[in-house]
Amino acid sequence: MTHxxxxxxxxxxxxxxxxxxAAATLAAELGVETVLFDEQSAPGGQVYRNVEAxxxxxxxxxxxxxxxxxxGLALVRAFRASGAAYEPESAVWQVAASGKVGVSxxxxxxxxxxxxxxxxxxxxxxxxxxxxxxxxxxxxAGAVQTLMKASGIVPDRPVVLAGCGPLLYLVAVQLVRANxxxxxxxxxxxxxxxxxxxxxxxxxPAFAGDxxxxxxxxxxxxxxxxxxxxxxxLVVEGTGRVEAVTFDSGGRRVRIATSLLLLxxxxxxxxxxxxxxxxxxxxxxxxxxxxPETDPFGATSSxxxxxxxxxxGIGGARAAVHRGRLAALDxxxxxxxxxxxxxxxxxxxxxxxxAREARLRAFLDRVYRPAEAVRPLDDDTLACRCEEVxxxxxxxxxxxxFTDLNQLKSFSRCGMGQCQGRMCAGTxxxxxxxxxxxxxxxxxxxxxxxxxxxxxxAELAELGHADRNDKPVLEVADGDPSQRI
Amino acid sequence: MxxxxxxxxxxxxxxxxxxxxxxxxxLKPIVLEKNTVGRHASGVNAGGVxxxxxxxxxxxxSMAAMDAWERLDALLGPxxxxxxxxxxxxxxxxxxxxxxxxxxCRERVAEMRALGYDFEELIDADELKRLVPSVADICRGxxxxxxxxxxxxxxxTQSFRLRAEQLGARILExxxxxxxEQGDGGWTVTTDRGTFGADIVVNCGGAWAxxxxxxxxxxxxxxxxxSTLMVTSRMPHFIDPVVIGIDRVLSFKxxxxxxxxxxxxxxxxxDLDAETAETVSDRMMESAAxxxxxxxxxxxxxxxxxxxxxxxxxxxxxxxxxxxxxxxxLWHAFGFxxxxxxxxxxxxxxxxxxxxxxxxxxxIAAFSPTRFTAEGKLRPPAQ
Ligand SMILES: Cc1cc2nc3c(=O)[nH]c(=O)nc-3n(C[C@H](O)[C@H](O)[C@H](O)COP(=O)(O)OP(=O)(O)OC[C@H]3O[C@@H](n4cnc5c(N)ncnc54)[C@H](O)[C@@H]3O)c2cc1C
Ligand SMILES: Cc1cc2nc3c(=O)[nH]c(=O)nc-3n(C[C@H](O)[C@H](O)[C@H](O)COP(=O)(O)OP(=O)(O)OC[C@H]3O[C@@H](n4cnc5c(N)ncnc54)[C@H](O)[C@@H]3O)c2cc1C
Numbered sequence: 076m077t078h079x080x081x082x083x084x085x086x087x088x089x090x091x092x093x094x095x096x097a098a099a100t101l102a103a104e105l106g107v108e109t110v111l112f113d114e115q116s117a118p119g120g121q122v123y124r125n126v127e128a129x130x131x132x133x134x135x136x137x138x139x140x141x142x143x144x145x146x147g148l149a150l151v152r153a154f155r156a157s158g159a160a161y162e163p164e165s166a167v168w169q170v171a172a173s174g175k176v177g178v179s180x181x182x183x184x185x186x187x188x189x190x191x192x193x194x195x196x197x198x199x200x201x202x203x204x205x206x207x208x209x210x211x212x213x214x215x216a217g218a219v220q221t222l223m224k225a226s227g228i229v230p231d232r233p234v235v236l237a238g239c240g241p242l243l244y245l246v247a248v249q250l251v252r253a254n255x256x257x258x259x260x261x262x263x264x265x266x267x268x269x270x271x272x273x274x275x276x277x278x279x280p281a282f283a284g285d286x287x288x289x290x291x292x293x294x295x296x297x298x299x300x301x302x303x304x305x306x307x308x309l310v311v312e313g314t315g316r317v318e319a320v321t322f323d324s325g326g327r328r329v330r331i332a333t334s335l336l337l338l339x340x341x342x343x344x345x346x347x348x349x350x351x352x353x354x355x356x357x358x359x360x361x362x363x364x365x366x367p368e369t370d371p372f373g374a375t376s377s378x379x380x381x382x383x384x385x386x387x388g389i390g391g392a393r394a395a396v397h398r399g400r401l402a403a404l405d406x407x408x409x410x411x412x413x414x415x416x417x418x419x420x421x422x423x424x425x426x427x428x429x430a431r432e433a434r435l436r437a438f439l440d441r442v443y444r445p446a447e448a449v450r451p452l453d454d455d456t457l458a459c460r461c462e463e464v465x466x467x468x469x470x471x472x473x474x475x476x477f478t479d480l481n482q483l484k485s486f487s488r489c490g491m492g493q494c495q496g497r498m499c500a501g502t503x504x505x506x507x508x509x510x511x512x513x514x515x516x517x518x519x520x521x522x523x524x525x526x527x528x529x530x531x532x533a534e535l536a537e538l539g540h541a542d543r544n545d546k547p548v549l550e551v552a553d554g555d556p557s558q559r560i
Numbered sequence: 561m562x563x564x565x566x567x568x569x570x571x572x573x574x575x576x577x578x579x580x581x582x583x584x585x586x587l588k589p590i591v592l593e594k595n596t597v598g599r600h601a602s603g604v605n606a607g608g609v610x611x612x613x614x615x616x617x618x619x620x621x622s623m624a625a626m627d628a629w630e631r632l633d634a635l636l637g638p639x640x641x642x643x644x645x646x647x648x649x650x651x652x653x654x655x656x657x658x659x660x661x662x663x664x665c666r667e668r669v670a671e672m673r674a675l676g677y678d679f680e681e682l683i684d685a686d687e688l689k690r691l692v693p694s695v696a697d698i699c700r701g702x703x704x705x706x707x708x709x710x711x712x713x714x715x716x717t718q719s720f721r722l723r724a725e726q727l728g729a730r731i732l733e734x735x736x737x738x739x740x741e742q743g744d745g746g747w748t749v750t751t752d753r754g755t756f757g758a759d760i761v762v763n764c765g766g767a768w769a770x771x772x773x774x775x776x777x778x779x780x781x782x783x784x785x786x787s788t789l790m791v792t793s794r795m796p797h798f799i800d801p802v803v804i805g806i807d808r809v810l811s812f813k814x815x816x817x818x819x820x821x822x823x824x825x826x827x828x829x830x831d832l833d834a835e836t837a838e839t840v841s842d843r844m845m846e847s848a849a850x851x852x853x854x855x856x857x858x859x860x861x862x863x864x865x866x867x868x869x870x871x872x873x874x875x876x877x878x879x880x881x882x883x884x885x886x887x888x889x890l891w892h893a894f895g896f897x898x899x900x901x902x903x904x905x906x907x908x909x910x911x912x913x914x915x916x917x918x919x920x921x922x923x924i925a926a927f928s929p930t931r932f933t934a935e936g937k938l939r940p941p942a943q
Contacts, residue, residue, distance in 0.1 A: 169841055177841055186841065353836070478733070479596055485603055485714035488817070493793055495865055524867050525839060529793065532861040536848035538841060545842045547827050549785055550875050551897075556654070556664065556806050557613045558877045560785065560825055560898035 080178075080185035080539040084110040084160075086406050087176045087189035089167045089348070092120015093147070093392045094384025095195030096154040097399030098406075102193075103159035105407040110187070111159055112178055114166040114528075118154060121197055121217070122392045123147025124224040136227050139252040141245075143288075144224075150396065168526035170194065170348050174379045177526065177538075184530060185539030191379050191409060193402045194349065195395075198342035198385035201364070202498050203238060203448040207311025208338065209460045216246040216339035229253040230335055235320055237309055238339035239264035240443040244292040246337070251299050259331050260296065261306040261322055263340065266442045274438055282435050304329060309447050311336060340445035344386050347497060347527040350520060352377045358516040361440040362389055363449055364501070365520050371426070372405035373398060381405060391439075394432040397425040451509060458506060459499040461492025466506055473510035480507060480521055493529075496521045564590050564730075566915070567749050567758040569737050569772050571595075572602035573713075573901060574893050575764035576720035576731070577908030580635075583727035585916045590758075591721075591729065592751055594736035595835065598717035600766055602901065604869040606789055606811065606823045607713045608802055609902045611679055612652040612705035613668070615878050617926035618899075619677060621906055624922055626707055628905035635905060637726075640719040645712035645816065651801040652708035653683070653691060655699050655854060661806040665703040679705050694798045694857050702806070710802055710813050713901060720904070737765075740775040742887055762891045762911055767832060767870040769880075769894035770936070778886040779936030780895070780929070781875055786828035786837030786868040787898055790844060792861040794818035803854075809847040810854065820861060822851055825898075828868030837868035873897050875938045881907060881927035883914070891915065892929055 086102050088095045091113035099111040111118075119126040123144065129136055130145040137145065154161075162180065169177030174189045200215040207213070216236055222228040233256045236247050243260070250257045266274075275286055296303060306322035306329065313319065321330045343364035346356065354375040355368040366388040373381040383402040384395035401422055408418040452458060454467030464487045477483055480503065489503055490496030496503075500521045508518045551560065566582055568575045571593030579589040597603075609629055611622045630648055632641035656662040669682045683691070684701045691704065721731055732753070739750035740761060749756040763772045767784040795818055802813040804824060811824030826847050829838045844866065852858040874880065874895040884890035891914065893907050900907075910920050931939055 171838070171840075175841075353834075481599065482596055482714075485598065486718065491865070493864065524865050525841060526863055526866070529862045529864050532792065532848050532852055532863055533859055535790075535841065535844055535863060536852060538845045541842040541845050543842070543845075545840065547785075547829075549827075549873060550781075550783055551873065551877050557615055557668065559613070560787070560871075560873065560877060 078180050081187045082540050083188040085190050088193045090195035091118040092197045094395035094399035096150050097396040098193050098403040099159035100154045100157040101400050101403035103157040106412045107407050109159040112162045112165040112167050116163050118151045166528045168528045168530045172377050184534035191406045194382045195384045196345045196386045199345045201340050201343045201448050203338040203340050204502050205309040205447050206453050206456050210313050210317045212317035213336045216337040220246050230255045232334045233258045234335040235259050235333040236337045237261035240341040243339045248292045248295050259302045261304045263447045264443050271442050340448040347523045351523045373402040397429045400425050458502045459489035461494050462488040464489040469506045561755045561757050563757040564588050566760045568762045570764035571597040572766050573717045573904040574907050578911045579729040580724035581909045581912035583729040585912050589729045591731045592735045592737050593733050596733045597721045598714050601869045601871045602717040603714040605713045605901045607710045609709050610652045620922050625903050625906035636723045643719045644716040648709040650709045651704050651706045653801050653803050654703040654806050656702045662700050760889045764893050767872045776887050783873045785873045786830040788826040788828040788839045788868040789823040790863050790866045792820040793864050808850045810850045839866040839868045879927050881924050885929045
């Protein structure tokens with residue numbers, strides 16, 4: 076089946092999670108010709124993945140995923156009704172500074188010219204490179220949740236969850252509700268229970284609901300007698316695949332046998348498109364991650380491009396909605412649909428709501444600081460799994476005098492494999508920063524190049540709406556093939 | 561102020577190789593590199609080591625370079641030589657699809673023979689198929705240079721750098737030359753990290769080399785371009801030689817990792833001030849199409865990344881090698897116009913010979929800076 080290949084639009088939104096849905100809905104309402112591209116087959120993003128199919132069900136799956144999840148349905152319905160065009164199963168592999176958006180759908184690639192682009196590409200799980208992390212049977216907690224949401228697949232073999240962050244506990248509860256054989260949770264956060272309670276007190280009563288939800292998750296696990304260990308210095312054991320996880324706990328080494336280990340230490344912004352655009356990025360110390368620098372409306376340093384939602388710094392699903400609306404207001408202003416005053420007036424309640432969310436986020440950032448994911452790697456632990464480059468190899472190069480990421484990459488091929496550095500970017504940067512005794516900001520980050528998603532050569536060869544006349548003329552003497560550049 | 565005998569501007573392959581040879585001749589060169597060694601063209605190029613289909617003026621240099629590639633051990637020592645991942649003897653092949661292209665190949669080989677060169681050979685469809693079994697039947701033959709091959713550009717540049725350092729050269733990275741001034745005591749080289757004094761300066765500034773010229777009032781074409789490469793995910797091994805197009809935009813090779821690096825003159829958008837270049841997908845279509853028309857196996861390939869590097873471009877597509885036309889003790893080696901990696905091991909040795917002995921053992925008259933007017937325009941060829 077061939078799909079319509081749009082030649083142009085006023086506003087292209089990449090990503091159909093809460094940020095993208097809210098942005099598209101409001102922009103369309105304000106009269107902006109809006110198209111939302113998302114690689115999934117239905118709207119919802121990570122958090123509300125497949126919600127239209129799952130939420131109305133009265134079966135076990137709906138109950139497993141919980142009420143917050145079902146709440147995403149309203150957002151999706153508003154989007155469906157808004158008049159914004161929707162392009163599902165459309166992977167965006169480029170966003171150029173000119174506004175040319177490269178899309179791949181149904182085995183065909185094409186370019187759409189957008190006057191403005193809002194990137195709402197969300198977050199990805201932070202890689203947790205502890206010894207043994209590349210063994211088969213080790214996955215991200217979010218990845219398993221994705222399987223549950225997308226296809227109702229639940230692990231049926233013993234599973235251990237290790238890491239920190241709200242999503243860790245949410246997934247634990249969802250697994251328990253689904254009767255998955257959850258053996259244990261290993262909580263790697265450094266915060267003590269007393270410390271957490273102290274930090275949480277100022278959030279009352281405003282966030283009583285959220286805090287109660289967190290407590291209820293722990294209560295659910297307790298009721299099901301799922302052991303929750305405090306653990307550090309995780310090591311994954313196994314030959315050929317995971318057999319056990321070991322960790323320090325209360326002054327001794329604990330070993331838990333398992334055939335599936337889910338590691339999770341929070342999520343980080345998905346910044347492939349913004350780094351490919353050479354947007355300015357800043358190192359966010361509290362979240363230990365890079366994020367694109369943005370103005371209060373999400374506008375980046377690339378003139379046509381804004382970022383909304385977790386892609387601009389982790390803020391959570393509710394914040395993503397407000398950030399999406401702010402980006403939409405600014406787009407409508409820049410495209411001449413509303414004036415500056417109207418934009419600013421309509422932005423005010425969104426900002427108030429965002430400021431409120433920021434308080435909760437600051438608490439979560441403080442309590443769920445990643446520990447295992449940022450601990451110095453053992454020399455023989457792989458930093459880059461695609462090209463199998465170990466931390467020790469990188470340290471050797473740094474000792475020989477390499478001082479920048481590009482050198483490490485060019486020499487060792489780290490970050491040049493299938494994932495193009497999506498997985499190892501932070502780890503390699505950290506090893507370099509440690510080696511040079513400096514900080515992440517000084518070391519910088521990789522620059523991803525297009526395509527930000529792998530693109531079949533055959534699709535590129537038949538690229539739709541490409542400008543065939545776009546050929547710079549070089550001032551060279553002769554047409555003789557031996558005078559080639 | 562740090563004083564030495566020679567300052568080299570630019571830590572690309574030509575700057576590093578120049579320092580290497582100068583150090584071999586007993587001098588104490590310092591290389592000043594504004595970024596890091598191999599950050600630009602020398603570290604990111606396609607790694608093609610090609611004598612095939614070169615401008616005839618470059619052939620003596622290119623042949624001497626080929627000898628040096630085959631004896632990297634002698635130049636670099638076994639360990640650094642191995643680090644270059646040089647693979648020679650697999651050949652580079654120009655593929656002819658049309659009768660017109662094949663006719664051009666025939667003429668070219670005849671012209672080369674007349675000049676006394678026999679390393680380019682005409683091949684028919686059968687020999688082409690024997691050398692590259694995966695080629696499509698539409699290809700009628702072509703032209704081969706059998707000694708040619710490829711190397712890893714970043715590692716090669718790194719090896720030249722390390723060898724230069726072993727021999728006593730100093731390489732200072734993140735050091736940008738901002739001014740050049742000649743006085744009674746020689747050259748004063750101003751950088752953002754202090755001032756250097758030297759008797760001699762060599763300009764190996766790549767795409768930015770015209771700026772160093774302008775510092776002494778010597779003008780060259782400012783033109784430069786961004787050459788683009790695309791790389792695929794790993795494929796099963798299917799080809800040894802490097803193949804290039806005659807009239808079609810095509811050039812590719814399979815690396816040891818199994819990835820296929822595709823280039824051949826796809827233009828990106830250069831940004832000299834930002835010191836980078838953007839790749840432009842609209843302009844990749846044609847070579848993507850050609851590649852799999854000629855090699856059906858690539859129909860299944862997936863592009864995982866593209867990149868572009870900045871390179872100086874002279875209007876006659878040959879480099880500038882020789883003494884400054886306005887100042888004594890200033891030498892130029894830049895403007896390689898898209899194919900200077902192969903010349904990597906030789907140009908620095910020519911420059912060292914010029915500086916130390918005053919003569920070049922190889923013909924370089926065609927590369928003289930005097931071919932440009934005072935304003936930096938190429939003079940029309942003498943009749
Ligand atoms: C695996 C995972 C599971 C999560 N589960 C939960 C949860 O259950 N509850 C919770 O509160 N938070 C969850 N989070 C955190 C959550 O992502 C955010 O707080 C929230 O979803 C952010 O919304 P968003 O709109 O910014 O991005 P997302 O909801 O992440 O939406 C981004 C969308 O963009 C699409 N996309 C990305 N790149 C491209 C591209 N190049 N081309 C086309 N489409 C693209 C993605 O497919 C996705 O649909 C999860 C995060 C991850 C990584
Ligand atoms: C994508 C691409 C593919 C290519 N493929 C091939 C190929 O297959 N085969 C082949 O033979 N050739 C190839 N080439 C050409 C080859 O890479 C170049 O000709 C060669 O590397 C030029 O080397 P260089 O040392 O002159 O320049 P560069 O490597 O660019 O080095 C010049 C250096 O000078 C520095 N510099 C400039 N000004 C200053 C200053 N003021 N102060 C301090 N430092 C300064 C720069 O930072 C730079 O590092 C390719 C080029 C590109 C871009």
